Amino acid sequence: MKVGIVYGESSTDYFTFIVDPKNMPNFGEFVVVKNRNGEEVLAVVKSVRNINWLMSTGRGSYDYIEKTVNVFSKGVLDKSESIIASAKVLGVLKTKEDIENGDFEFKQIPNRVPIKPGVEVRLARDDDLKKIFSNGHIRIGRLLARSSVEVGLDVNKLVSRHFAVLAVTGAGKSNTIAVLTKEIIDKTNGTVVILDPHGEYSTLSWRNARVNPIKASIDPSKVSIGELATLLGIAENAALQRRFLSLAYTTVMEEAKRSAKVLGGMSFVEAMENKIEEWIRTYENKEKGEEAFIEYYDSQGKSLQRKIQSRDLDSLIRLKDYLQELRRNFGEFIKLGNILSEIIPGMVNVIDLSGMEEDQMISLASYLLRGILNYRVKYMKAVRTKDSETLVRIGERFPALTKPLLLVIEEAHIFAPREGKTQASHWLGKIAREGRKFGIGLGIVSQRPKKLDDDILSQTNTKIILRLVEPHDQRYVQQASEQISEDLLMDIASLGIGEAVVVGYAISLPAMVRIYSFRDEFEGTYGGVDIDIVREWTGEEEEDEDIDLLDFAGE
Numbered sequence: 175m176k177v178g179i180v181y182g183e184s185s186t187d188y189f190t191f192i193v194d195p196k197n198m199p200n201f202g203e204f205v206v207v208k209n210r211n212g213e214e215v216l217a218v219v220k221s222v223r224n225i226n227w228l229m230s231t232g233r234g235s236y237d238y239i240e241k242t243v244n245v246f247s248k249g250v251l252d253k254s255e256s257i258i259a260s261a262k263v264l265g266v267l268k269t270k271e272d273i274e275n276g277d278f279e280f281k282q283i284p285n286r287v288p289i290k291p292g293v294e295v296r297l298a299r300d301d302d303l304k305k306i307f308s309n310g311h312i313r314i315g316r317l318l319a320r321s322s323v324e325v326g327l328d329v330n331k332l333v334s335r336h337f338a339v340l341a342v343t344g345a346g347k348s349n350t351i352a353v354l355t356k357e358i359i360d361k362t363n364g365t366v367v368i369l370d371p372h373g374e375y376s377t378l379s380w381r382n383a384r385v386n387p388i389k390a391s392i393d394p395s396k397v398s399i400g401e402l403a404t405l406l407g408i409a410e411n412a413a414l415q416r417r418f419l420s421l422a423y424t425t426v427m428e429e430a431k432r433s434a435k436v437l438g439g440m441s442f443v444e445a446m447e448n449k450i451e452e453w454i455r456t457y458e459n460k461e462k463g464e465e466a467f468i469e470y471y472d473s474q475g476k477s478l479q480r481k482i483q484s485r486d487l488d489s490l491i492r493l494k495d496y497l498q499e500l501r502r503n504f505g506e507f508i509k510l511g512n513i514l515s516e517i518i519p520g521m522v523n524v525i526d527l528s529g530m531e532e533d534q535m536i537s538l539a540s541y542l543l544r545g546i547l548n549y550r551v552k553y554m555k556a557v558r559t560k561d562s563e564t565l566v567r568i569g570e571r572f573p574a575l576t577k578p579l580l581l582v583i584e585e586a587h588i589f590a591p592r593e594g595k596t597q598a599s600h601w602l603g604k605i606a607r608e609g610r611k612f613g614i615g616l617g618i619v620s621q622r623p624k625k626l627d628d629d630i631l632s633q634t635n636t637k638i639i640l641r642l643v644e645p646h647d648q649r650y651v652q653q654a655s656e657q658i659s660e661d662l663l664m665d666i667a668s669l670g671i672g673e674a675v676v677v678g679y680a681i682s683l684p685a686m687v688r689i690y691s692f693r694d695e696f697e698g699t700y701g702g703v704d705i706d707i708v709r710e711w712t713g714e715e716e717e718d719e720d721i722d723l724l725d726f727a728g729e
Contacts, residue, residue: 193257202319204298214268217261312357318686332680333615341640365579373528380698391509395442405537428471439510517574540597578613590627606633636678
C-alpha cells in the first residue's frame, strides 16, 4: 500500500516523506522505499507531523489565526494541510537480484546509497516482516505497529549472550519473564532457574506447565567463609569478627572430620556456637594474671594456639550473638543438604527467597551461582577429557547441571549493586563474562537500572526494555548498551504498559513489541498483582476469582 512520496532532503540513514492522508502510517510502522540503485530499503517511521501552511508556526497572532479559521472555508484549510513523516533506514530489504529472482531471505545489509526524492513510500508487506521478525525459536508478542506479525527470539543468542528485562514498577517485567519462561520450557525443553526475592513466581502456572517451586534453604557448612560472614550480617570492616569466624569454621569442620561426624545444617550452627562459647569461657575462667590460649585448626588441618586478649572478648561475644540470631530468625531456611540438587532439568525452577533479609539472599545467591558455574566447568572439562567418573558423579548429584541452563535474576540490583561489590556480584560477573563457554545463560531483571552493576548490565546483549520514564535510568541503559540509540530512547519513553523495545542479538532488528499477556494469551498465573485498595477498605467481595495472598508480592 502506498502511503507517501519521499520529499525534501534524504540520506542513507534517514528520509522525509509527505503522507497520503487517506493512508497515514502510524508511529513505529515499517515502510519500504527504493534507493538510487533500485534496491528495496526497509525503514521505520519515527515521527508523523501535521502542518497547515496557512497556520504555520510564527505566522500571526491569535486574532490572525482565529480570522483565518473563520474566513477560509474548511475545504481551503484542508487543502493547505500536509502530513510530514520522517523514517529511519534499517537496511536493505531486497537487493536488485532478490527482486529480479523473486527470492527473499532477510540479510541485514547496510544501506550505502541515498534514497531518491520523489519515489513512492509503501507499507512493508506482512510476509516480509514475518520473515524478519517471526523466525525465532520462541514467540514473545506482536509488533506494536503491525499486530498481524508475531515477534520471535533466537533462544541460542538470547541465552548464550545473556539478556536484560528493564522497566519501572508495573510496566510488565514479571509478565515478560513469565512469557519467556513458558516459551523456553514448552518450545525447547530448557532448564530455567529463577531467583525470586519476593515470591512473585511461586504461583507460576500455565497449561501443562513444568514448574518446580523450591523454598530457599542453605546449609551453612557448605558455603564459603565469606558467604557465611555475609549470611550472619558481619560487616566487611569487622576484621576481628571475621577472623574468629574463620578460625571457628575450620576448627569445627576439622573436628567433625576427625570424629567421622556428619555435620551440616542446624547442627553446624550449634557446633559453631559451642566452639565460640568454649573460647569465651577459656578467657573468662583464666586466673588473674594468667594468659588465655585457645586451640584451633587451620585450613590445612594443623593444630595451633592463639592467645586471647580482652579486646578479643567483645568480638567473640558478638559473633556468638550473630549465630544465635541466625538460628532464631532464619532457622526455617537452614537445612542439611545442597539446594543445587533440587534443580530439575527441563523445568522452570523457582527459588523463593521471600522472607529472607538481603544479606541472606546475597549469601544464598553467591553459593548457588558459584556452585552452578564450578560444576558446569567440571562437567564440561570431564566431557572433553572423557572423565567418566566425574560425569557420573555430577550426573547423579546434580542432573540439571549436565545440560545448559538459564539463570534469571529478579531484582538484580540487590545482588549486583552498582555501588559496592558483593559475593553474588562477583559470581554474576564471572557468569556474565564466561558463562557462554559453559552453557550458562543469564537474564537480568530490574526496575532500577541505574543501581545495577554497569559491567554486568553491559554483558547482556539482548535488552527487553519496557517503560522507563526516569531520564537517569534511560541514559544509564544507553551507556551500558551500544545498541541503544537516541531515537530508541525516545521510543522507550513513549511505551505503555506491556509494550517494549527489543534490541540485540536475539532479534533480527530493533522492534517495538506488545508483549503477550501471560494471563490472557496463555491462561497462565503468577504473582505480582496489585492489591485493590478500595475493595479492601470498603470490604466489597470479589466475585470473579479468589485472591491468593501470594499474588500480593508486588512487581
